[in-house]
Amino acid sequence: MNIHQLDINKLQELETPLYYYDMQLLANTLDSAKKAADKRGFHIHYALKANFNDRVLQLIQSKGFGADCVSGNEVQKSIDSGFPASKITFAGVGKSDKEIILALKQEIFAFNVESIQELLVINELAEQEGVKAHVSLRINPNVDAHTHHYITTGLDENKFGVPNSELEKAAAVLRACDHVQLLGLHFHVGSQITDMNVFKSLCVKVNEWKNWFEERGTTIHVLNVGGGLGVDYHHPDEHPIPDFEAYFEVFDKFLERNAHQEVHFELGRALVAQSGTLVSKVLYTKNGVKKNFLILDAGMTELMRPALYQAFHKIEKLGDSGENEQINYDVVGPICESSDCFGKEVLLPTAERGDYIAIRTAGAYGEVMASRYNLREEIRYLYSDQIG
Numbered sequence: 001m002n003i004h005q006l007d008i009n010k011l012q013e014l015e016t017p018l019y020y021y022d023m024q025l026l027a028n029t030l031d032s033a034k035k036a037a038d039k040r041g042f043h044i045h046y047a048l049k050a051n052f053n054d055r056v057l058q059l060i061q062s063k064g065f066g067a068d069c070v071s072g073n074e075v076q077k078s079i080d081s082g083f084p085a086s087k088i089t090f091a092g093v094g095k096s097d098k099e100i101i102l103a104l105k106q107e108i109f110a111f112n113v114e115s116i117q118e119l120l121v122i123n124e125l126a127e128q129e130g131v132k133a134h135v136s137l138r139i140n141p142n143v144d145a146h147t148h149h150y151i152t153t154g155l156d157e158n159k160f161g162v163p164n165s166e167l168e169k170a171a172a173v174l175r176a177c178d179h180v181q182l183l184g185l186h187f188h189v190g191s192q193i194t195d196m197n198v199f200k201s202l203c204v205k206v207n208e209w210k211n212w213f214e215e216r217g218t219t220i221h222v223l224n225v226g227g228g229l230g231v232d233y234h235h236p237d238e239h240p241i242p243d244f245e246a247y248f249e250v251f252d253k254f255l256e257r258n259a260h261q262e263v264h265f266e267l268g269r270a271l272v273a274q275s276g277t278l279v280s281k282v283l284y285t286k287n288g289v290k291k292n293f294l295i296l297d298a299g300m301t302e303l304m305r306p307a308l309y310q311a312f313h314k315i316e317k318l319g320d321s322g323e324n325e326q327i328n329y330d331v332v333g334p335i336c337e338s339s340d341c342f343g344k345e346v347l348l349p350t351a352e353r354g355d356y357i358a359i360r361t362a363g364a365y366g367e368v369m370a371s372r373y374n375l376r377e378e379i380r381y382l383y384s385d386q387i388g
């Protein structure tokens, strides 16, 4: 059941704040993505960093997705959750030796390598372990994702990827390293991208770099174009499932590939964001001189995106009869930071202590970023399939 069908009486038996997961919507979203990808022969690795809740992971794994990891613990978590090692990729600018060794021992599908130095370290550790590491080179394509600068990753000034000026050298290093095998190329230009032209620009760059390598006699088996597809934070009910058809169609149309080349994706947010809602209770209302405040029992410790990137989340009062007058509230949390604010001047029905407030589209980069700052309680959950 969706968040609006949730019985307030049920909530009253539980402690808040809590993360509510609509498991049916998650299943439908996953099916929609899988269908659109399968029909084009595309592979999707779910980016664990968006949400590594056990129930969420179980469902994603059961639908046949691979996993995209950015730490050794995420690699381990994917294995423990049943993702086959042959479908696990490992990215990140700062992989430690311990993390690399773990991934080598597990024989994962590919390391997405971000520098020549890292390539040499992987080669050395693979030799030590007596294995051959499969790698994709992460190339920074200098494509502007037109998204918030904190979540733009594909520009020359970003820390990610092998700098273009070093690719010639990287290709030579790869030829010289006996314990790494180049699988392909990897790209990821940013997150919450809603303009399909960005992905079209990415395809153009991928084609260029693919040709560049092939002209130098290097075989490219895998084109990994990363993730980044955005969701509609403003209209979660109108657009609960992203338009995966349109997204994959861009790549199908603009990516040049030979029969032996696989196309891989690393979607995080688009698969999980709309299925999660942070449910909170109004602790206090404060009508100041200039502002009306709603003070919630949830704060930036449960959902940091607004404080971290001024992110917008739709805020709703649950179980409202529709009879209350609407007024503007600053909706804030209890944490001792002025940035602990979910929304300013949010038009909501007049609310009272004890009312429930939903913060929507919180399924991605929500609970994974939770902290114990102020010695807050552990995150609590409610899954839609737990209630009748």
Ligand SMILES: *Cc1c(COP(=O)(O)O)cnc(C)c1O
Residues within 6 Å of the ligand: 047, 049, 050, 068, 070, 091, 092, 188, 190, 191, 192, 226, 227, 228, 229, 266, 267, 268, 269, 270
């Ligand atoms: C974060 C990340 C992703 C997932 O990004 P979304 O915007 O959640 O789809 C994919 N690949 C890499 C390398 C990442 O760092």
